Amino acid sequence: MSKQHTYRATVEWAGNLGSGTSSYTAYSRDYTVKITGKPELHGSSDPAFRGDKTRHNPEDMLLAAISACHKLWYLHLCGAASIIVTAYTDHAEAVMDEGDNALPGRFIKATLRPQVTITQAQHIEQAKALHHEAHRLCFIANSLNFEVACECEITVA
Incomplete structure (x- = not known):
């Protein structure tokens, strides 16, 4: 019988610039990945999709x-x-x-x-x-x- 493992992560969007997703250009793609007991990981989308090139995608x-x-x-x-x-x-x-x-x-x-x-x-x-x-x-x-x-x-x- 195989053993199963469960993984949990919280991904929290941080990109509401004031008007939410009112248009494709109105919001940031930035987010934070939170996993209990580990450093936060700051992400975004690929720059080709309006993301921040300094963050992981x-x-x-x-x-x-x-x-x-x-x-x-x-x-x-x-x-x-x-x-x-x-x-x-x-x-x-x-x-x-x-x-x-x-x-x-x-x-x-x-x-x-x-x-x-x-x-x-x-x-x-x-x-x-x-x-x-x-x-x-x-x-x-x-x-x-x-x-x-x-x-x-x-x-x-």
């Missing part, structure tokens, strides 16, 4: 969630396989199509580009292969309806 956060989930599974799998990872940086990218009147907008692809440093050259191929298993196990990737590719680079230090 949902599209950025979705990509960050995909990358972080993959990384956490990957590090776990490397640890279990006695592969010592000393550095991990992912230069992830996602593509969103705005859609049109017939088909609403959606993400169509994400690409993870982790650069991983390990301590032993004999583990390079296994370290590469573990990215596939990390993707298979990632809770976030398993919840998506678009492709997530992984183009990893493994170096030894």
Whole structure:
């Protein structure tokens, strides 16, 4: 039997500039994400949709969630396989199509580009292969309806 986990967040809009949503340009897209016991996260929409470029937007956060989930599974799998990872940086990218009147907008692809440093050259191929298993196990990737590719680079230090 599987175990379920429940997550809670409060998203509070802070963008009423005096006349609410009386027109598309009359309100700010700013909001605050509140999760008990954690720092607040200040968000907005993407600047392409009248958002504040200095705040996180949902599209950025979705990509960050995909990358972080993959990384956490990957590090776990490397640890279990006695592969010592000393550095991990992912230069992830996602593509969103705005859609049109017939088909609403959606993400169509994400690409993870982790650069991983390990301590032993004999583990390079296994370290590469573990990215596939990390993707298979990632809770976030398993919840998506678009492709997530992984183009990893493994170096030894």
